[in-house]
Amino acid sequence: MKVKAINNGIRLENEKGSLEITIVNEKWITVHPNGEENKGRHLLLEDGETPADAIKRQWGVDVTKKKGGEEKVEQKEPEKEEVKEETKIDEKEEPKSEEKKSIDDLSSYEVGRTKGGFLAxxxxxVKYKSGDLSAEVEDFGSDDDAKYRVVLYDGKKIRKINVYSTKSGMEKAVKEHLAGYETKTLEKTNLDEKRETYERIKKEYEDNDRKRWNAKDDKEYRDAWDKAEVAKKELTRARREYAESIMANFEEVDENPYEERQQARKEKYEELSEKAQERSDALGKSASDKFGAIPFGQPIHGQADRNYREKAWAQIGRSIDEQQKAEHYAEKAKSVGKAGISSDDANAIAKLAKKYNYGAIDSAEKRRIIDRVIEIDKRNRMLKESEKSGEKQDYSDLGFDVERNADINRLQLKFSGIPSGEIRTKLKSYGFRWSPRESAWQRQLGSNAEYSFKRLVEELRKKPE
Structure with a gap:
């Protein structure tokens, strides 16, 4: 075997072939910028390079001379921090503006950092806050696959939850949220005129849609289709303008029976919770006193002693049951009024308008609000027309009276006696439910309720064949 020297290594040769072996002579050092007691960082020195040059090349920081056997690293303050300080000063000096502000550096809005989060x-x-707007960002990704769960809050209410696969996308969403959303103000318009326009276009669309399905040939079908499509686009715009006109012209009422009922309901649950807690405390104290009277380690003496101890244990069990009941009613009291905007609320339109005007909601949510506003307005107009006319239809032949109770937003059927099982089944099939408090069969007022009631009356008056 022959051995030859080559650059950075040797070559081994024999009759079967050759093998080159390269000798790598790398120089590594360990730098402790925060002291020897803390973890160091490994650094590769290239040919003819000093440790100071290597640190500057690889990490972009200036290094001082050795002091006390350690490498003391002095980092330059990033320019971002200087900008952040200037930004804070500018925010204090400038007067508050109603215009939408811009957020360049999220770190100035950071209010807390915790380990872990909602996801395992x-x-x-990381938590950020700007006025009433806040955001929570959970980092649950890996080094290769970044993932961020973002929860946006408006006060205590969650506005949006989303997951982002890039840091830039996450930061953009958080910045836009913290900057605030523009809240538009609806201008009052002629409500009757908007309603007439909406109803006219709606009728035009329904007529053309009906002609399309009843067309005799392709030409007639195509003409009706084209007109229906044009009317449909106009209907969407007219429906939006009509709903916005309703919200702009709506006046809030001071006396709101719905809020009074909600407050009474909350107070009732709180009272039940307090009473259950008092019973739990009393039973727990009684059981504790019974066990306290028994000397430590004393065995059971006879049946009387056994009964005494069993009674104490039974009181502990009942105390736990009452404690759970108290917690149950306390949770129910907290949940009152948290289920969203109810159509039973006399100020429902005003609350929906506030939600509609907030720029953060998406188009789908706005369409749902438009539908609800028009439906509530239709119900309110129907009740007013019914009160003005004062006409009452007679349903004595069916054994009940009809009342449209605007205070609780219910269509009520009040029978003179208990209806038969067959009639009760039909009432339930049309959405009516028995209310012991009102002593009536009832369902929520609205166009659906009126249509169901009309069908119910027709079925009850239908003569058997």
Whole structure:
């Protein structure tokens, strides 16, 4: 075997072939910028390079001379921090503006950092806050696959929850949220005129849609189709303008029976919770006193002693049951009024308008609000017309009286006696339910309720064949 020297190594040769072996002579050092007691960082020195040059090349920081056997690293303050300080000063000096502000540096709005979060894989949760707007960002990704769970809050209410696969996308969403959303103000318009326009276009669309399905040939079908499509686009715009006119012209009422009922309901649950807690405390104290009277380690003496102890244990069980009942009613009291905007609320349109005007909601949510506003307005107009006319239809032949109760937003059927099982089944099939408090069969007022009631009356008056 022959051995030859080559650059950076040797070559081994024999009759079967050759093998080159390269000798790598790399120089590594360990730098402790925060002291020897803390973890160091490994650094590769290239040919003819000093440690100071290597640190500057690889990490972009200036290094001082050795002091006390350690490498003391002095980092330059990033320019971002200087900008952040200037931004804070400018925010204090400038007067508050109603215009939408811009957020360049999220770190100035950071209010807390915690380990873990909602997701099991979350490494860290960062919280940001700007006025009533806040955001929570959970980092649950890996080094190769970044993932962020973002929860946006408006006060205590969650506005949006989303997951982002890039840091830039996450930061953009948080910045836009913290900057605030423009809230538009609806201008009052002629409500009757908007309603007439909406109803006219709606009728035009329904007529053309009906002609389309009853067309005798392709030409007639195509003409009706084209007209229906044009009317449909106009209907969407007219429906939006009509709903906005309703919200702009709506005046809130001071006396709101719905809120009074909600408050009474909350107070009732709180009272039940307090009473259950008092019973739990009394039973727990009684059981504790019974066990306290028994000397430590004393065995059971006879049946009387056994009964005494069993009674104490039974009181502990009942105390736990009452404690759970108290917690149950306390949770129910907290949940009162948190289920959203109810159509029973006399100020429902005003609350929906506030939600509609907030720029953060998406188009689908706006369409749902438009539908609800028009339906509530239709119900309110129907009740007013019914009160003005004062006409009452007679349903004595069916054994009940009809009342449209605007205070609780219910269509009520009040029978003189208990209806038969067959009639009760039909009432339930049309959405009516028995209310012991009102002593009536009832369902929520609205166009659906009126249509169901009309069908119910027709079925009850239908003569058997």
């Amino acid at each position: 894989a979350t490494k860290e949760t």
